[in-house]
Amino acid sequence: MNPPSAVLLSSLLLSFGTALPRPATRSDSNPLARATSNDNRRSAGTFRNGKLELKLDIVNTQWFPEDESGPSIAMQAFAEEGRSPEIPGPMIRVPEGTEIHVTIRNSLAQDAVVHGLVTHPSSTDNALKIPAGAAREVTFQAGAAGTYFYWASTTNTSLLYRVAHDSQLTGAFVVDPVGLARPGDRVFVVGLFSEDKDSAAGLTPHPREIAVFNGKSWPYTERFTFSQGDTVRWRVIDASAAPHPMHLHGFYFQTERTGTFLADTALPHTAISQANTRLVPIGGTMAIRFVAERPGNWLFHCHLALHVDGMSKLANIIQVRPQVEMEREHMHAAHGINEMAGLILGIHVLPRGEHPVVKDLEPKRLRLVIQSAPKGYSNKPAIGFVLQQGSPPAKDSVMLPGPTLLLERGRPVRITVVNRLDVATSVHWHGMEIESYPDGVAGWSGAPGRIAPAIQPNDSFIAEFTPPRAGTFIYHSHINELMQTNSGMYGALIVIDSTHAFDPGMDKIILVGGGGPGNVEMRSTGMVNGTAFPQLDLEAGTTYRLRIIQIHPQAVVVFRLGNDSTTSRWTPVAKDGADLPTEQSTERSASTTMGAGETGDFLYTPRKPGLERLYMHTRLAGWYVPMLIVVRPPKKLAAN
Numbered sequence: 001m002n003p004p005s006a007v008l009l010s011s012l013l014l015s016f017g018t019a020l021p022r023p024a025t026r027s028d029s030n031p032l033a034r035a036t037s038n039d040n041r042r043s044a045g046t047f048r049n050g051k052l053e054l055k056l057d058i059v060n061t062q063w064f065p066e067d068e069s070g071p072s073i074a075m076q077a078f079a080e081e082g083r084s085p086e087i088p089g090p091m092i093r094v095p096e097g098t099e100i101h102v103t104i105r106n107s108l109a110q111d112a113v114v115h116g117l118v119t120h121p122s123s124t125d126n127a128l129k130i131p132a133g134a135a136r137e138v139t140f141q142a143g144a145a146g147t148y149f150y151w152a153s154t155t156n157t158s159l160l161y162r163v164a165h166d167s168q169l170t171g172a173f174v175v176d177p178v179g180l181a182r183p184g185d186r187v188f189v190v191g192l193f194s195e196d197k198d199s200a201a202g203l204t205p206h207p208r209e210i211a212v213f214n215g216k217s218w219p220y221t222e223r224f225t226f227s228q229g230d231t232v233r234w235r236v237i238d239a240s241a242a243p244h245p246m247h248l249h250g251f252y253f254q255t256e257r258t259g260t261f262l263a264d265t266a267l268p269h270t271a272i273s274q275a276n277t278r279l280v281p282i283g284g285t286m287a288i289r290f291v292a293e294r295p296g297n298w299l300f301h302c303h304l305a306l307h308v309d310g311m312s313k314l315a316n317i318i319q320v321r322p323q324v325e326m327e328r329e330h331m332h333a334a335h336g337i338n339e340m341a342g343l344i345l346g347i348h349v350l351p352r353g354e355h356p357v358v359k360d361l362e363p364k365r366l367r368l369v370i371q372s373a374p375k376g377y378s379n380k381p382a383i384g385f386v387l388q389q390g391s392p393p394a395k396d397s398v399m400l401p402g403p404t405l406l407l408e409r410g411r412p413v414r415i416t417v418v419n420r421l422d423v424a425t426s427v428h429w430h431g432m433e434i435e436s437y438p439d440g441v442a443g444w445s446g447a448p449g450r451i452a453p454a455i456q457p458n459d460s461f462i463a464e465f466t467p468p469r470a471g472t473f474i475y476h477s478h479i480n481e482l483m484q485t486n487s488g489m490y491g492a493l494i495v496i497d498s499t500h501a502f503d504p505g506m507d508k509i510i511l512v513g514g515g516g517p518g519n520v521e522m523r524s525t526g527m528v529n530g531t532a533f534p535q536l537d538l539e540a541g542t543t544y545r546l547r548i549i550q551i552h553p554q555a556v557v558v559f560r561l562g563n564d565s566t567t568s569r570w571t572p573v574a575k576d577g578a579d580l581p582t583e584q585s586t587e588r589s590a591s592t593t594m595g596a597g598e599t600g601d602f603l604y605t606p607r608k609p610g611l612e613r614l615y616m617h618t619r620l621a622g623w624y625v626p627m628l629i630v631v632r633p634p635k636k637l638a639a640n
Contacts, residue, residue: 052100149189235288246286276431296439363464370418387405402492430476545603
C-alpha cells in the first residue's frame with residue numbers, strides 16, 4: 001500500500017475524479033438525489049424536554065463512495081425528513097433517559113425490515129417490518145450508555161449476507177452517560193458493497209467489493225490532524241458483512257468498550273484491552289482511546305488486504321473487468337491512488353515543542369534483500385527476504401517466511417532494505433512504536449518536506465529506528481499485499497531485553513501467512529512457518545512461550561490447541577508485543593481468534609507425553625492447517 005505525498009495528493013485527486021467513467025443507473029431525465037457522506041458529527045432529529053423526535057425515509061439515492069465527480073451507483077439509504085439522503089444514515093445521539101419517537105417511511109418498491117430501534121441493552125431485536133410505500137412509528141427509551149447502530153434490509157438477509165444495494169442502510173446510535181458533557185469523540189461506520197452473486201449467496205468471501213468509512217473510500221476518507229500528546233477517542237461500528245482487524249500505526253490504543261447493535265459493555269479490568277490491532281466482528285462495535293505520542297503521518301486501517309487494496313474500487317465492481325486488465329492498470333497507475341483504497345483514515349500529528357537530540361549507541365546493522373524465486377510455496381513463484389551476511393545472496397533465493405530479525409530494546413538499528421524485484425515495494429515494521437519516516441507506508445510515512453519513498457527496483461531504503469519495547473512483532477510488505485505479502489514478504493521481528501530473552505528451545509514462533517499470490521478474486525492458501533504440514537516437538541512438564549503471529553492478509557484465523565475432544569490450557573502474557581498486566585495474564589482455554597496483523601504470546605506447559613495439535617483454520621470456508629505437536633517424555637524420565 002502506498003499513498004502519495006500530501007503535496008501530490010490534491011493534484012492527483014483532481015485528475016482522478018474525471019478519469020473514471022460515471023455509470024448511469026437511471027436516465028438523466030429522472031435522476032436520483034445524491035447521497036451525502038455522513039461524518040457523524042450531527043445528531044439527527046429534534047430534541048426537546050428529554051424527548052427525541054425523528055422522521056426517517058428509506059429511499060433510493062445516487063452514491064459516490066470515492067470522488068464526488070467519480071463513479072456512482074444507485075443505493076438505498078436513510079434520509080431525515082427535509083434533508084438529503086445520507087450514507088451512513090442520520091446519527092441518533094442522545095443522553096441516557098431519553099425517550100425516542102421515530103417515524104419511518106419506506107419509499108422503496110420493496111418491503112424493508114429495520115433493526116436496532118430498541119431500548120439498550122436488549123437480548124432481542126424487535127424488528128420493524130415496513131411494507132413498500134408504508135410508514136411505521138416506534139417509541140422507546142434509549143437505555144444504557146454505549147455505541148450501537150440501527151440497520152435495515154430489503155433483501156431479507158442478516159448482516160453476514162447484506163452486501164447488495166441495501167448494504168448502506170445503517171445509522172450510528174450513540175447513548176451518552178447522563179449528566180456528563182458530550183465527549184470529544186468521533187464515530188466511524190463501516191460499510192461494504194458487492195454485486196458478486198456468489199458473495200450474496202454466501203458461497204465465497206465477497207470478492208470484488210468496496211469498503212467505506214462513513215460512506216467514503218480512501219483517499220477520500222476524512223483526514224485528522226492532532227498535536228503531539230493529544231488524547232483521541234474513536235468509536236468504530238462494523239455494520240458490514242465482514243470482520244475487520246483494525247490496525248493503528250505508531251501507537252497502541254486502549255479498547256474501553258465493545259458491543260453489538262443491541263448491547264454494549266465496558267471492558268472489565270481482566271480483559272485484554274491494549275492493542276495496535278484488534279478484530280471487530282461482523283455487527284461489532286468498539287470504543288478506543290489513544291495518545292498521539294509521536295509526530296508525523298500515520299494510518300488507521302483494516303488489515304485485510306482486500307479492504308485496502310487499490311483495485312477494490314467501485315468502477316471495478318460495476319464494469320466487472322477481467323482480472324488481468326485490472327492488474328495491468330494497477331501496475332502503471334500512480335502508487336497512492338493505485339495501491340490503496342477502502343478502510344483507511346489518515347492521521348497527521350504535529351510536533352509540540354523542541355525535541356532534544358539524543359546520542360545513540362552504535363546501531364546494529366542489517367542488510368535485508370527482497371527478491372523473487374521461480375518456485376516457492378507449492379511451486380508457485382515466491383517473493384521474499386534474505387538476510388545478507390557476507391557476499392550477496394543468490395538472486396533466486398528467498399526464505400519462506402522471511403528470516404527472524406532479532407533486535408534489542410533501546411539499541412538503534414540500521415536496516416538497509418534492497419529491492420531486487422521488478423516492481424516497487426516498501427516494508428512496514430508492524431506494531432513498532434518508531435518514528436514515522438521509516439514506518440513503511442511509502443508516499444505517506446514521515447512529515448511534510450520529508451516523505452518516505454517507495455523502494456524502486458534496483459534501489460534501496462535505509463530504515464533507522466530504536467525499538468522502545470521488547471516483544472513479538474512483524475515485518476511485511478506495505479505495497480500490493482495481495483501479491484507481495486501473500487507471496488512470502490513477511491517475517492517475525494523479535495525485540496529482546498534483560499527481562500525478555502529469546503531462547504529458540506523455549507520460544508516457539510508460530511507464523512501464519514499466505515502461501516502464494518492472491519488477488520481480489522482469489523484467496524491465497526494458508527501456510528504456517530512456511531509449510532502446510534507444520535510440526536512442533538515439545539517436552540512434557542516444560543513451559544514454552546508460543547509466539548503466535550497472524551499476518552495472512554486475507555484471513556481471520558481461529559486457533560485451538562488440544563485434540564479432537566478436549567482443549568488445553570494456556571496463559572496469555574503479551575498482545576501485539578506489549579506485556580499484559582497481571583490481572584489479564586491468567587490461565588484460560590487455549591483458543592483464540594486473530595485477524596491479520598495480530599500477535600499473541602502464550603505460556604504453555606504440556607502435561608503428559610503424546611500427540612496434540614494446534615488447529616488453525618479460517619473463520620469461514622477457506623483453509624485449514626493443523627500443527628502436529630509431539631510431546632515427548634521429560635529427558636530425565638526418558639533416561640531412567
